[in-house]
Amino acid sequence: MATKAKTAVKKAAPKKLVKKTVKAPKPASAKATAGKKILEAIAPAPSFEKREVIAQFQVKAGDTGSPEVQVALLTKRIEKLVGHLKANPSDNHSRRGLLGLVSKRRRLLNYLEKKDVKRYKSIGQKLGLGK
Template identity: 45%
Template sequence: MSHLTTEKKASIFAEFGGKATNTGSIEAQVAMLTERIAHISKHLQANKKDYSTHRGLMQMVGQRKRLLTYMQKNNLQGYRALIEKLGLRK
């Protein structure tokens, strides 16, 4: 019952990771987390009292923040390109 189909995941990994099988790249992981965060945020707007999902959302946001911090320290140009492409940190 996932909103992300295998094809959609593969296209995200191909776009951000270089190829569909490169699931471990930081860019691909951040893009996947961003997609999941957007979906869960929409769910929580309709289901305000779903506290366990809210906790999971906060964990995902924290994970994405840690990955972006790592990327900012180690690959500043890639970090800037990624946040521009994903529309983060306006």
């Protein structure tokens, strides 16, 4: 027992201080920069259309989540997807996505019909939807 007590009392050797050099970050490669520029050039077109639709159907300033805006945006996406499917009739993955968008729009319209029939009819007329 006495030997165990002696080993526990031993002091640890002092740690050596090691200086580490910090390297500056590498500049972005030419490929990465070119890719970002291409994406920036392509991205504004859809967002402009989206902002346009939001401005047309928003209930109040800054509104992006009201059912009217959501239905209008879904309708825009559905119209684009229908055009794509006319050009590519065998694209079954996109067809499945289209069915999901249509059902989501239908659910939003059902919700709007329950909450406020006047708003429901208004959005239906503006977008040219049935019923």
